[in-house]
Amino acid sequence: MTDRLPGFSTLAVHAGAQPDPTTGARATPIYQTTSFVFNDADHAASLFGLQAFGNIYTRIGNPTNAVLEERVAALEGGTAALAVASGHAAQVVVLQQLLKPGDEIVAARKLYGGSINQFTHAFKAFGWNVAWADPDEIESFERAVTPRTKAIFIESIANPAGSITDIEAIAAVARKAGVPLIVDNTLASPYLIKPIDHGADIVVHSLTKFLGGHGNSLGGIIVDAGTFDWSKDNKYPMLSEPRPEYHGIRIQETFGNFAFAIACRVLGLRDLGPALSPFNAFMILTGIETLPLRMQKHCDNAKAVAEFLSTHPAVSAVNYAGLPGDRYNALQRKYSPKGAGAVFTFSLKGGYDAGVNLVSNLQLFSHLANVGDTRSLVIHPASTTHSQLDDAAKVRSGAAPEVVRLSIGIEDKEDLIADLDQALRA
Structure with a gap:
């Protein structure tokens, strides 16, 4: 031993x-x-x-x-x-x-x-x-x-x-x-x-x-x-x-x-x-036996997707601590240097209706109320998980009407980006 x-x-x-x-x-x-x-x-x-x-x-x-x-x-x-x-x-x-x-x-x-x-x-x-x-x-x-x-x-x-x-x-x-x-x-x-x-x-x-x-x-x-x-x-x-x-x-x-x-x-x-x-x-x-392998893949994919969304013309903001300009980037580097996690939100210029339409047009992402799956997941919090809150409370909790939440899985990142791109264009 x-x-x-x-x-x-x-x-x-x-x-x-x-x-x-x-x-x-x-x-x-x-x-x-x-x-x-x-x-x-x-x-x-x-x-x-x-x-x-x-x-x-x-x-x-x-x-x-x-x-x-x-x-x-x-x-x-x-x-x-x-x-x-x-x-x-x-x-x-x-x-x-x-x-x-x-x-x-x-x-x-x-x-x-x-x-x-x-x-x-x-x-x-x-x-x-x-x-x-x-x-x-x-x-x-x-x-x-x-x-x-x-x-x-x-x-x-x-x-x-x-x-x-x-x-x-x-x-x-x-x-x-x-x-x-x-x-x-x-x-x-x-x-x-x-x-x-x-x-x-x-x-x-x-x-x-x-x-x-x-x-x-x-x-x-x-x-x-x-x-x-x-x-x-x-x-x-x-x-x-x-x-x-x-x-x-x-x-x-x-x-x-x-x-x-x-x-x-x-x-x-x-x-x-x-x-x-x-x-x-x-x-x-x-x-749990594959947690280290999965989490690193989750994080790597999430960063790539966040970088793509941050330059998309239909997106007004991306909230991902792994992006250098994000307000939480310094805390991410201190507490979570291996990656910023796989769950994040982004805001659409079209507001509430654009969020609802986006989740309807995605094909690879599953529209459901969960996170942390091997599969990539999407939800519009204002109409689902946070719908019981008033608008002010939604904003305080990070679930404003124009916000969409992603849980990035372990698929090929290129396929995830392509699915988001087609849905945003639709």
Whole structure:
């Protein structure tokens, strides 16, 4: 054995996985079972009392899912992870550990439209409130913090505009406020950006997107950085106070630097129930094996397409951080030097109608509500993903009426450019 730390590509293939001890199967098996047999009564009691690690019921944990969790934690540089049914489910489970009714989070205005909707409307039913801040104005995060603030939430690369967030600057605001920084790293993946290296305490993903990468399986994941003291000032009682359902165990005290991941599993996933299917975990694991290859191709193609669009007479603006003149180019070179990602927007001179017409005329691009597929995708956010927002909110979130979002796949870039060209001319 060597003392060398494995590289990213090696971890993407091997982290968390071993040949099956019973059959010798090299690929991680799909443990398609609801529950697991206990050795004896004492073993069962120790599992239910959090005195031993092991499998009880697939809603709480599963061996296939465990490999996925260990692999993503390794790629992100975290201490532990928890896989759940979707990216939205990951956000619910995270915030359930942090917020009580009346508490709030500070969130960047530039978020995926579904997250804006979830934060603004669905979370009100839980008594959770949101204060919005501008990621281009770091002081707005400081101004938004109040004594009820329990977390700050941002995206590393914002959806839909593809803008790069200054993670370190906002992490400094979170530390000053004594709250964790949660970073949605879906659009970047850990291949491009590792938010924990820049001060994030919790990382979430929609596994559905670039990590899975093939548009065939829903999933979400929560990664615990192991960096936050959950017992300080008793601000987070779910982790610091005795848990009556576990004989008075204090989660932070018992589990240390992976306490948050444990809390999400045994307090959140156990009771809310958004379990990830082992089959989906298997599909996503298979996708992660080629993540480094795919992400670099995604980025290279996206830059070529953005350069083409930036000179097209029908296009008024291209928002792609990989272009030298883009306002986020310096942040891209700092945080994501391998590439600016594969999702970006551009604006059409013809406005709303031109955006609708463009998506109707594309032939190679698929018109659908997803990103991070091997296939190239297109959507007009103002009429779809961000349609629930008023016009001012659409503009603030990067989804103005004339804006079209692209998710660039791994096809030949010349074919993508030709398809865009014919559709723009049409």
